[in-house]
Amino acid sequence: MIRALVVDDDSLSRTILLRFLAPYGQCDTAVNGKEAIDSYFQAFAANKPYSLITLDVMMPEMDGLRVLKNIRRMEKERNITEPNKVKIIITSALSTPQSIIQMFYRAGCNEYITKPVSVQLFNSLLEKYSLIETKGDSPYDTTRTDNAAVH
Numbered sequence: 001m002i003r004a005l006v007v008d009d010d011s012l013s014r015t016i017l018l019r020f021l022a023p024y025g026q027c028d029t030a031v032n033g034k035e036a037i038d039s040y041f042q043a044f045a046a047n048k049p050y051s052l053i054t055l056d057v058m059m060p061e062m063d064g065l066r067v068l069k070n071i072r073r074m075e076k077e078r079n080i081t082e083p084n085k086v087k088i089i090i091t092s093a094l095s096t097p098q099s100i101i102q103m104f105y106r107a108g109c110n111e112y113i114t115k116p117v118s119v120q121l122f123n124s125l126l127e128k129y130s131l132i133e134t135k136g137d138s139p140y141d142t143t144r145t146d147n148a149a150v151h
Helices: 013-026 034-043 063-078 099-105 119-128
Strands: 001-008 026-030 052-056 088-090 111-114
Touching: 001 013, 001 034, 013 026, 013 052, 013 119, 026 034, 034 052, 034 063, 052 063, 063 088, 063 099, 099 111, 111 119
Parallel strands: 001 026, 001 052, 052 088, 088 111
Antiparallel strands: none
16 A cells, blocks of 8 residues: 655646545645645654655645755655655656756656656556556556546
8 A cells, every 4th residue: 555645736637646546545635845845744753654756846835846855855864765765756747858857856756757647657657666566456457558648
């Protein structure tokens, strides 16, 4: 079971990602970067850390890059190492230059994907980071080839 935080200022994007992740475990949401940081620290303090955070790039109050850097700094200060670090998947509706994407990877994101997010891609990322065990665990048909997507 995963424990996920979906961070996006767009309610439709939050809802879709929440519905996708809900069968795999507990999911919380945040509508901006400040709420994301608060939720992350509260979960850590309660000894219920997130295993996955999906993080939008552009949000009010604090953008995704600043959130990412804050989380990775906190993990470093507390000597949290792989594989115990939260997996962070950056999501963006924008066509982003490679230099910006590389900046997110250097800051510590695990993946950077563009919306709409395909169910098959998202499942493969959950598997890659051992957040789910096998394709057989997926409640979704990942064999579809019609580009079914999570927006």
